[in-house]
Amino acid sequence: MTSSRLSNQNRVTLRRTIITLLFLVAALVIVVGAASLLGSERLPVSNSLCALTTLGARQCGLTSDHFDILFQIRLPRILLAAAVGGSLATAGAGYQALLRNPLAEPYLLGVSNGAAVGTMLALLFFGSLEWSRPLMAFAGALVATFAVYRLARGRVGATPERLILAGVIVTTFLSSIIVFVTTMMDATRIRSFTFWLLGDLSGANTGLLPVPIAVAVVGAIILTLNARSLNLLMLGERDAFDLGVEVSRVRVTIFLIASLLVGSSVAASGSVGYVGLVVPHLTRLSVGSDNRISIPSATLGGALFVIVADTIARTVIAPRELPVGAITALIGAPLFIYLLKRV
């Protein structure tokens, strides 16, 4: 009896998951607070903290400019960073579990580029309709996901090599479409576009901010609810089916939700690369590969990662700004090559 009880103690349990997630939420609150105090303008720390704790209900002696900087510019941007990071990391964790491939990632699979093409087409043809952007991005992400999945599926199934190769093909193909479309655009739009393609969170103060936040939260919950099925699917589809997992339903759900997550974040911020790769890996290393804990941890971890990356992007050469995608890629690309060598 004893050895089994022992193994039981190391298990991922609901209790341990809740403790881990509470810890991450606490970390998120602290990082949001810290990032709110950093920026090209220096704000008085104690007054800002006071205003933050009242959620902007009281001005706490801040000048109205400082108050606006805090609540109109910084906080929305930080929230968008959290939503984008959470979405991309959740999508990455979902793709990795479903495709049983540790290298699967929205950016490398071409899904981000699919969403980018969708957003561009929305801007070109329905420029005035803000809502068309996330919808078209979702559609683009879905098409790209489907294309990669079909390309990667050989006779022996989707091996890691095939999948990444298919991702490279789809990515480069979509990149050429992006180049083609930007060439057709006029010069002023090109500048904003090239910046946007690298991932840019400065558009946070728009009315659409609740969309990526809601999508991130709902997406993470739905994926977490499918986590037990994903645990079995990760081991093998045949056995998962035999044990009662509705394989095709779960697969469609994950693909849809992951595309939705990628679509909404790309429409809001462009292609922020590598979040979906770096974060799920780090969370799996630290909390284990049980999706019931690793998926929600990845969501919170992704939010943390992008908030930190964006804080660097907007402070390091202040008052100028870097695209946040440049920072995430700077961290992510070396890690990717390291993981590629280990596969």
Next chain:
Amino acid sequence: MFLNSSRFIKSLSLLLITLFSVAACTRSSAVLNNPSTNTRRITDDAGREVFLPAKVDRVISLAPNLTEIVFAVGAGSSLAGDTTYCDYPVQAKNIEKVGDTQHPNLERIIALKPQVVLVSTASQLEVFTEQLRSHNIAVFVTDPHDLEGVFRSIEQVGQILGYVEQATAVVSSLRARAMAVDNALKQSPRIRTFYQLSAEPLYTAGHDSFVTDLLKRAGADSVTANVPGAWPKYSAEAALAARPDAIILPTGGSMGEGNGTVAKALASSPAAKTGRVYKINDDHLVRPGPRAVDGLEEMARVLHPEVFK
């Protein structure tokens, strides 16, 4: 397991480079074209020594401001090709097009047999110089950072094309107009101004932009005058904190009506609240050519209406 991993990493890193490289502006110094047949020597804004034949009568312009300069010095007949953006003066539209500023067609350029290609951004240099040199075509780079730099471009183009007198006349008339603005504004208070190149993302004119000099001459203190670079992306909160008293929106020219509204971060600025937001024809402000002085006069007029009644 991963047999072809090195090839993989290679192709991936190639992909990453394509995706992430921000167009690098490398300035190769002193790339010479064939000096034996080209007897004249002139130094361009990139610091290169360019060798030219004694008489230049076929030139291609790769930027609208350079096309305007060529016409302004009276050398329009020497213009063998220009870009799709070149729309001023109207004759420029009838010149053979060699693509746009970002993507000129090298074959077309060579086929038109120019002696010189005029280029306005150093980033184009890499692509062309080598290939054009083998066809004995010189590349001349202009990169003005202030109005005097624009005047120098005009004089240099005149020199290259053999229209020195006309160029000198153009410059002295432009300089006189600029001086007139200077004199008129001597006693005027300077106005803290934000130059909004685009709202989302927020771009402005930095230290190296000739627009910053135009603003100074127009009696404005650009709040971004000391930001490094020519056209930096600017922090929204820094823009808010700057509290400009006036905002300039370059818009309404050949680029269309975009950029017609103030960025959200500036919506509560004194400028927006007092209605001191001014739209200026962007063709006068993004093209460092003769019409930059029009832009200067227009900005001076809107910023100091009391002086220019």
Next chain:
Amino acid sequence: MLLEPGVVTAVIGPNGAGKSTLLRSLNGSLIPNSGTILLNDKSLGKLSRRAIAKQITVVAQEAELRFPITVFEYVLGGRFVWANSTTWGWEGERDLEVAEAVLDETELHELSGRMMNELSGGERQRAVLARALATEAPILLLDEPTANLDLSHQATLLGLVRERCNSRSSSALVITHDINLAAQFADVILLLKGGQVVKTGTTQQVLVPDLLREVFSVDVLVDAHPISGVPRVTPVH
């Protein structure tokens, strides 16, 4: 053909006879072109995946192990179908108890904290069976479960299946190439050829030389096992 409680049915036949197709159809992963499969008088096609998995479990020839997992977690995977909303997708006390009991039953207790890929072939196959037993499904489908096992492990595994059928009136369907093993453990034998049932019945009824020659195209000698008395089949060349 009928699977009855407490009965172990063995399916034998040459390669390509349709043994695996039969098993996959019974499990609902293949949909038959004609004929119906009824589970407790309900058509299999009309039942949800979950409802089927509560009644029918499969023991495959080998475990699918694309990711590392401990034996205990692996066995606990068999409780998937019993997950309900009150436990938020987590295993409850009852699930843990069942897993412990099954590990006792299959004598894997000592190994429950080990990783699946560290086990020997026999141990691993016991874990596969343990997971199937953990589902508590009354119908077990076994797809050549002993193909990769040596003699003693073959007997252990099928002995466990036999025991489960006896103690809980479960029914089992075993696909095997080993006719003698089938004869030893099965109550009923189903002889297949070219997708058709050639004969169903007790071992004595099915394992007769004429039938076997017809199906396997080889002359066989059938005699009685000296100890158990069940038929023993030996090919004659």
